Amino acid sequence: MISKVAVLVAALASLWAVGAQAQLLPQDTEVWKPEPLVVTPAAQLGGAPPSDAIVLFGGKDLGEWVTSKDKSPAGWSVADGLLTVNKAAGNIETKRSFRDFQLHIEWRVPANISGTGQGRGNSGVFLASTGRGDAGYELQILDSYANPTYVNGQAASIYKQRPPLVNASRKPGEWQTYDVIWRAPVFGADGVVAKPARVSVLHNGVLVQDNFALAGETVYIGQPAYRPHGAAPIKLQAHGDRSEPISFRNIWVRELPPSV
Ligand code: MG
Numbered sequence: 596m597i598s599k600v601a602v603l604v605a606a607l608a609s610l611w612a613v614g615a616q617a618q619l620l621p622q623d624t625e626v627w628k629p630e631p632l633v634v635t636p637a638a639q640l641g642g643a644p645p646s647d648a649i650v651l652f653g654g655k656d657l658g659e660w661v662t663s664k665d666k667s668p669a670g671w672s673v674a675d676g677l678l679t680v681n682k683a684a685g686n687i688e689t690k691r692s693f694r695d696f697q698l699h700i701e702w703r704v705p706a707n708i709s710g711t712g713q714g715r716g717n718s719g720v721f722l723a724s725t726g727r728g729d730a731g732y733e734l735q736i737l738d739s740y741a742n743p744t745y746v747n748g749q750a751a752s753i754y755k756q757r758p759p760l761v762n763a764s765r766k767p768g769e770w771q772t773y774d775v776i777w778r779a780p781v782f783g784a785d786g787v788v789a790k791p792a793r794v795s796v797l798h799n800g801v802l803v804q805d806n807f808a809l810a811g812e813t814v815y816i817g818q819p820a821y822r823p824h825g826a827a828p829i830k831l832q833a834h835g836d837r838s839e840p841i842s843f844r845n846i847w848v849r850e851l852p853p854s855v
Contacts, residue, residue, distance in 0.1 A: 652678050654676035670683075732753070763800075
């Protein structure tokens with residue numbers, strides 16, 4: 596009986612939350628100042644994966660990936676060792692699920708990129724996908740080389756939660772790297788988060804997120820919140836903006852034991 600009451604209360608609370616979120620606008624959670632200082636990164640980093648890495652994309656095929664919405668074969672294009680977003684095909688995610696990991700991923704905004712703000716080379720790495728669409732925790736990808744936008748939505752931000760410490764973006768046409776340490780959130784038996792997710796990120800070898808504790812999943816409108824989940828795929832975003840699609844290469848992950 597108690598559990599039924601609890602379920603009813605939880606259902607009413609979530610309905611209230613949905614209603615409250617519906618009153619909000621996207622710009623309610625945009626932060627524009629202060630702008631992260633611009634830092635010029637060193638010469639191109641990267642290179643071959645370490646020996647214990649799981650290679651998620653090595654330049655040949657999308658065997659480790661599926662389409663997020665229906666788990667069908669991933670429909671992005673692979674050519675000349677590169678993976679290029681197919682916006683019409685939607686987000687893709689790994690077949691494997693992960694908890695804690697080290698991730699390396701390289702991405703390139705095309706030299707002929709057009710658009711402004713969030714509509715210029717927008718993509719993203721969801722460090723844990725918690726469902727269809729953009730559900731999960733997004734490390735933003737964007738052309739943030741002389742392209743102002745709200746700073747908690749620029750490249751290397753934890754979307755709408757944390758701007759990067761500095762702006763280490765390279766010019767369009769140049770390859771960029773993210774090296775990420777992801778500590779998945781831990782949920783109690785009651786479904787409440789016991790330990791928040793934590794993330795550290797190097798952008799082109801420069802520290803941009805330093806063990807940041809997330810307030811929940813990243814959301815476009817409203818406030819972040821946690822929903823319980825277990826091991827989850829890593830997801831790449833096919834953003835619907837009209838700018839030219841970005842490319843990826845050299846994606847690998849090393850699973851980590853839980854932190855103590
Ligand atoms: Mg994005």
